[in-house]
Amino acid sequence: MADFRPDRSRDAAFAWIAAAATLATVLVAHVAPARGTAPRPVATSPAEDPGCRxxxxxxxxxxRDGDGLHCSTPGFACQREALRCTRR
Structure with missing residues (x-):
């Protein structure tokens, strides 16, 4: 007697189709621009923000002043943190 299992191969085909459809949906959602929304501005550091003084x-x-940028000298045991604007 032949060992023929059509249900198993059909289930596997449906599983591959579902996986491919899910992957395609995720890729399109991340690649396609959202409609009706303005593009997000690129996050810049305070040094690149002309409004930050x-x-x-x-x-x-x-x-930052009319003469350009001026920075103090860091202390001996300084522990740097994230840049933050303190005056506009």
Missing amino acids: EWTDSCRVCT
């Missing part, structure tokens, strides 16, 4: 990383303080 003074920023710090808890080690040094930098200021």
Whole structure:
């Protein structure tokens, strides 16, 4: 007697189709731009933000004025943190 299992191969085909459809949906959702929404601005550091006049990383303080950028010297045992704008 022949060992023929059509149900098993059909189930496998449906599983592959479902996996491919799910993968395609996820890829399209991440690649296609969302409709009706403005593009998100690129996050910039305070040093690149022209509206920020003074920023710090808890080690040094930098200021922007008409002469350009000026930064203090970091201390000896300084532990840097994320840059943050302290004055606009």
